[in-house]
Amino acid sequence: METAFKNIAALIGDPTRATILWTLLDGKAFTATELAIAADTSPQNMSMHLTKLVQADLLSVESQGRHRYYKFSRKDVAYAIEALANLIPAARNTPAVEQDSAVKYCRTCYDHLAGKIGVAITDSLISQEILSETFDLTTKGNKWFGKIGIDVDVLKQQRRTFIRPCLDWSERRHHLAGAVGAALLDMMLAEDWLRRTRQSRAIVVTAEGEKMLKKHFLLTPSSVHV
Amino acid sequence: METAFKNIAALIGDPTRATILWTLLDGKAFTATELAIAADTSPQNMSMHLTKLVQADLLSVESQGRHRYYKFSRKDVAYAIEALANLIPAARNTPAVEQDSAVKYCRTCYDHLAGKIGVAITDSLISQEILSETFDLTTKGNKWFGKIGIDVDVLKQQRRTFIRPCLDWSERRHHLAGAVGAALLDMMLAEDWLRRTRQSRAIVVTAEGEKMLKKHFLLTPSSVHV
DNA sequence: CAAATACTTCAGTCTACACTTAAATATGGA
DNA sequence: TCCATATTTAAGTGTAGACTGAAGTATTTG
Numbered sequence: 001m002e003t004a005f006k007n008i009a010a011l012i013g014d015p016t017r018a019t020i021l022w023t024l025l026d027g028k029a030f031t032a033t034e035l036a037i038a039a040d041t042s043p044q045n046m047s048m049h050l051t052k053l054v055q056a057d058l059l060s061v062e063s064q065g066r067h068r069y070y071k072f073s074r075k076d077v078a079y080a081i082e083a084l085a086n087l088i089p090a091a092r093n094t095p096a097v098e099q100d101s102a103v104k105y106c107r108t109c110y111d112h113l114a115g116k117i118g119v120a121i122t123d124s125l126i127s128q129e130i131l132s133e134t135f136d137l138t139t140k141g142n143k144w145f146g147k148i149g150i151d152v153d154v155l156k157q158q159r160r161t162f163i164r165p166c167l168d169w170s171e172r173r174h175h176l177a178g179a180v181g182a183a184l185l186d187m188m189l190a191e192d193w194l195r196r197t198r199q200s201r202a203i204v205v206t207a208e209g210e211k212m213l214k215k216h217f218l219l220t221p222s223s224v225h226v
Numbered sequence: 227m228e229t230a231f232k233n234i235a236a237l238i239g240d241p242t243r244a245t246i247l248w249t250l251l252d253g254k255a256f257t258a259t260e261l262a263i264a265a266d267t268s269p270q271n272m273s274m275h276l277t278k279l280v281q282a283d284l285l286s287v288e289s290q291g292r293h294r295y296y297k298f299s300r301k302d303v304a305y306a307i308e309a310l311a312n313l314i315p316a317a318r319n320t321p322a323v324e325q326d327s328a329v330k331y332c333r334t335c336y337d338h339l340a341g342k343i344g345v346a347i348t349d350s351l352i353s354q355e356i357l358s359e360t361f362d363l364t365t366k367g368n369k370w371f372g373k374i375g376i377d378v379d380v381l382k383q384q385r386r387t388f389i390r391p392c393l394d395w396s397e398r399r400h401h402l403a404g405a406v407g408a409a410l411l412d413m414m415l416a417e418d419w420l421r422r423t424r425q426s427r428a429i430v431v432t433a434e435g436e437k438m439l440k441k442h443f444l445l446t447p448s449s450v451h452v
Numbered sequence: 453c454a455a456a457t458a459c460t461t462c463a464g465t466c467t468a469c470a471c472t473t474a475a476a477t478a479t480g481g482a
Numbered sequence: 483t484c485c486a487t488a489t490t491t492a493a494g495t496g497t498a499g500a501c502t503g504a505a506g507t508a509t510t511t512g
Binding site: 032 | 457458459460461462
């Protein structure tokens, strides 16, 4: 079993493969070519790496015409990558000028909203007593989610974890994950409060989104630094 | 940030370093020489690897005389390694003769009891309604822990997570972790129900332990296969 | 149907970095 | 004080496996 562990570790340890996994944290499926561009390598090389990851059952492929879409084969993989990302050493001496990209402030973490905005929204949910300190949904919270169009009873039926806290690697604070976290992100994207950007995990807030974030979560633009 | 992730991944990806981390999952501190033996390499080489892991703040060292004790620098590291271990492909076709070592049945996972016995104990706690299905301690459970000599109120004061479920890589089932899980293991070792083995993560059940496991968790030797 | 795109396969090459040999430093014990 | 043990440091070597170039297989498009 120790050998199996070494194999998994070696698989994740290669820089190119690490980049693949990092990119896929987005939660979307990517084609081989997209991943080759993201990892700045040749298609042949990417193909070789993807084959290895699929063989180890870390990724799964789905063919659609001449494209092959790669994604995590199971949630556990995303969780493990998240756990690794949490080991990134905390920013040492914050530079005078904030150099971090938008990703730090607003990005997705597998299938839910992370980054500064994810943490801010989660804080707001707790202070509004929609969530308890222990990440349980309150009676008040049940009603609140219904009002914004998310049927929590349906989410409870799902096999996946209903609510779980996810520790963010940049903010080092918990934010909302699980079925509820994913549903919240889906809603925000569907309602066009947020929009995905093309090649990155960054998310942008629309004008409408800014209004709605203020209304529902009492967030001002400055409080999320977008 | 992506670069930082690659660095972490590369650090964990080397077979020798993976073995170090795997060994340390035990929760104990090891000397450089012990780790060199465990990883089947030279002391010089081990020294080089340990230096890298300490520099990346994955491990911390404590000097005691001419020995240097290495352990995880923070809990997050152990959690990440656990998450990785969960990616080990599930046993495909179980061989006719069970080849797995005792480790599979009874071992520690960072600082709490995992393996078949860890899962069995957790199941028992839930069926006895000491824990709820959602891993919350019940009123009944509060009393129960007091009776076996564990003061849960003291544990609640600790900064670490009070109770958390940990997914076991061999059993693929949740078992008890967090402060309560660690306290339970400590108690069992202190009362000599269980004993650590010399060079491995395996744990053996003493004669006394067998009696007590039966008494408190309704576990028969066959139900834990020890 | 030919041409373009998406992706894979199979050789051969090349280099990062784990490992070795050798020697130095520090602590403990007789 | 001298020797054994624990560990680190330094310099040189060897190789696993990532990458490249060339060619092959699907699929779509015009």
